[in-house]
Amino acid sequence: MSLLDAGTALLRRLDAERAHDLAIAGLKYLPLSATRDDPILKTGVAGLSLSNPVGLAAGLDKNAVAIRGLAGLGFGFVECGSVTPRPQAGNPRPRLFRLEEDRAVINRMGFNNDGLEAFAARLDRRPPGVVVGANLGANKDAEDRIADYETGLRRLGGRADYMTVNVSSPNTPGLRGLQTVEALEPLLARIKAARPVDRPVFLKIAPDLSGEDIGRIVEASLAYGLDGLIVSNTTLDRPDTLKSTHAGEAGGLSGAPLQARAAMALAAAVEASAGRLPLIAVGGIPDGAEAYARIRAGASAVQLYSALIFEGPGLVRRIKADLAARLRADGFSTVAEAVGTAR
Numbered sequence: 001m002s003l004l005d006a007g008t009a010l011l012r013r014l015d016a017e018r019a020h021d022l023a024i025a026g027l028k029y030l031p032l033s034a035t036r037d038d039p040i041l042k043t044g045v046a047g048l049s050l051s052n053p054v055g056l057a058a059g060l061d062k063n064a065v066a067i068r069g070l071a072g073l074g075f076g077f078v079e080c081g082s083v084t085p086r087p088q089a090g091n092p093r094p095r096l097f098r099l100e101e102d103r104a105v106i107n108r109m110g111f112n113n114d115g116l117e118a119f120a121a122r123l124d125r126r127p128p129g130v131v132v133g134a135n136l137g138a139n140k141d142a143e144d145r146i147a148d149y150e151t152g153l154r155r156l157g158g159r160a161d162y163m164t165v166n167v168s169s170p171n172t173p174g175l176r177g178l179q180t181v182e183a184l185e186p187l188l189a190r191i192k193a194a195r196p197v198d199r200p201v202f203l204k205i206a207p208d209l210s211g212e213d214i215g216r217i218v219e220a221s222l223a224y225g226l227d228g229l230i231v232s233n234t235t236l237d238r239p240d241t242l243k244s245t246h247a248g249e250a251g252g253l254s255g256a257p258l259q260a261r262a263a264m265a266l267a268a269a270v271e272a273s274a275g276r277l278p279l280i281a282v283g284g285i286p287d288g289a290e291a292y293a294r295i296r297a298g299a300s301a302v303q304l305y306s307a308l309i310f311e312g313p314g315l316v317r318r319i320k321a322d323l324a325a326r327l328r329a330d331g332f333s334t335v336a337e338a339v340g341t342a343r
Contacts, residue, residue, distance in 0.1 A: 016096040030069030043335035046200040046227040052076035057303035058135035064122040074316040081135030087115035099244035108251030123159040134160035150194035157196030168206035168233035188224035200227035207232035211268035218272040228278035255306035259284025270298030288322020296342035
């Protein structure tokens, strides 16, 4: 066990949010890795050039304070946020729960962050050579939530390598309503008008949508020029298999119990998009086997978060090594060649 993984085991003895804060504080000082990725892992998504297809999902580094350290863990891209135009404290504590028996997490953080100006200033100082995404949210008390996304797109357009419009968090009341047919087209029309022309913009969707709804989102995203979908966010579902005493807590569930639902949402997006829209898979990816399965199912890249809590930061390098081995064993010379081959 590495020192980083040993540190993760110690942090799991603490309150979940306290452990999270300490992990971010420590990651600020982790250096960039000098180790180069296996060339077979080099890939691209929506014009982004990635040294590997394993990214960090939004939520871990909400304020873009630990980009260097997170990149040092071996991620091919790092998504920070969610960030809202104005700082906000989020929901009352406790609001983050580890479900140890289920290898899962429930959070109802509520977009707690330092706000757009602090976030932008940190992106201005970010280390070179790291692909960084900004996950955009809306303030809880915003009268016009779409305007909050417009503000984020305009402010960060020249700073982040890509931006994600997050309309799928379950922890801001009413936010998921922006995924409905009635709300989606006005949202996407205004995003199209506000977005920078030289940066990809993705939409992050919920795993609780029906296949029909995902199909509508795909078509609308194509019509309004979005560059891809991130599939998917946390779920409001509570499987009967959950064992933890925290299983009844309100909020979004992530980790192992999300795996099947996230994979189903990806399958619906793959079917609807038919190769016309890049997809990034996230949710319940604990190892190289599942990462490879999502890529072969049709995802161009994957993202992790909750699995790091249980598997430790060494997980990123283990997944990359496993992916490289699986690609070679199946006769692929690039990640892109493997995308969608299981269909």
